[in-house]
Amino acid sequence: MNRRELFQKALGAGAAVVAAGVLRGQSSSFNGPAGGSRGSTLVTVLTGPFDTSSYPNGVRPLTDTPQFATYVRIQAHPGQQGKIAIGTSAMANTTGAIADSSFLELWPNWDGSSDNGRSDTWILTDPQWNNTINLADIYVWPEIAGEAPVITAFQLA
Amino acid sequence: MTILSPSAASGPLTVSVAPVPIAASSTLVNQLSVKPRLGQWSKVLVGGPNLGTDESNAMAVLYPVPFGGQADAFVVQDQGGQNTIDLSQIYVYATIPGDTPMVEAFEYKTL
Numbered sequence: 001m002n003r004r005e006l007f008q009k010a011l012g013a014g015a016a017v018v019a020a021g022v023l024r025g026q027s028s029s030f031n032g033p034a035g036g037s038r039g040s041t042l043v044t045v046l047t048g049p050f051d052t053s054s055y056p057n058g059v060r061p062l063t064d065t066p067q068f069a070t071y072v073r074i075q076a077h078p079g080q081q082g083k084i085a086i087g088t089s090a091m092a093n094t095t096g097a098i099a100d101s102s103f104l105e106l107w108p109n110w111d112g113s114s115d116n117g118r119s120d121t122w123i124l125t126d127p128q129w130n131n132t133i134n135l136a137d138i139y140v141w142p143e144i145a146g147e148a149p150v151i152t153a154f155q156l157a
Numbered sequence: 158m159t160i161l162s163p164s165a166a167s168g169p170l171t172v173s174v175a176p177v178p179i180a181a182s183s184t185l186v187n188q189l190s191v192k193p194r195l196g197q198w199s200k201v202l203v204g205g206p207n208l209g210t211d212e213s214n215a216m217a218v219l220y221p222v223p224f225g226g227q228a229d230a231f232v233v234q235d236q237g238g239q240n241t242i243d244l245s246q247i248y249v250y251a252t253i254p255g256d257t258p259m260v261e262a263f264e265y266k267t268l
Binding site: 014035037054100101102103108118120134138 | 159161162163167190192195213218225227228234235236237238247259261263265268
């Protein structure tokens with residue numbers, strides 16, 4: 001049982017509806033706001049530990065289909081031990097060292113002993129809160145297979 | 158439609174013995190971040206075309222993270238939502254030749 005299933009079981013049917021809603025960015029059928037738009041309600045489209053293990057070399061785009069967000073946050077998962085590389089599709093296509101094709105790496109936070117326990121985190125926002133960040137253009141690679149950074153994305157719907 | 162897209166100039170930037178511009182020709186972006194690469198030993202300087210290896214005219218002096226931890230960063234973004242930061246005018250220097258500070262840049266594109 002993974003964390004989402006545990007959460008749903010603990011909090012019942014209401015929680016199940018919430019969990020299904022906030023993860024809709026991972027559904028290939030979800031058609032979010034158009035790129036560059038700006039709605040009136042902040043909606044979470046990605047949240048929770050992000051599993052990349054089923055993708056080639058463990059490199060996964062944040063969404064499989066274009067989804068336009070106004071805010072993205074990627075956090076090294078406390079307790080996990082590998083670096084997290086963030087990049088573009090070049091990272092998925094590389095034949096060399098994957099992190100050498102990234103544009104950013106996050107340092108792991110395996111025991112909270114460095115940086116006063118804070119986890120390394122990357123945040124990208126549109127300065128005017130328009131839905132301009134295509135989640136399908138951003139790729140993530142955990143250095144250690146099976147580890148899962150914590151990822152959150154918001155749209156203004 | 159307008160999207161904020163990763164710039165082709167993003168990625169590890171190889172620095173030899175002198176400050177190098179992030180882009181060889183004029184490249185306007187909305188957001189830029191420069192960080193020392195995790196595990197490398199270089200102090201990283203960021204500046205304009207007049208950046209000196211002695212830290213003269215440096216906009217930022219970033220401490221290395223040879224043993225890990227959150228990397229120091231120089232970050233700038235146009236809050237007006239325009240591509241106004243010219244990467245050819247931003248120079249980076251690493252105190253150890255061959256080190257590769259990480260550059261992250263995003264630009265507005267119209268599709």
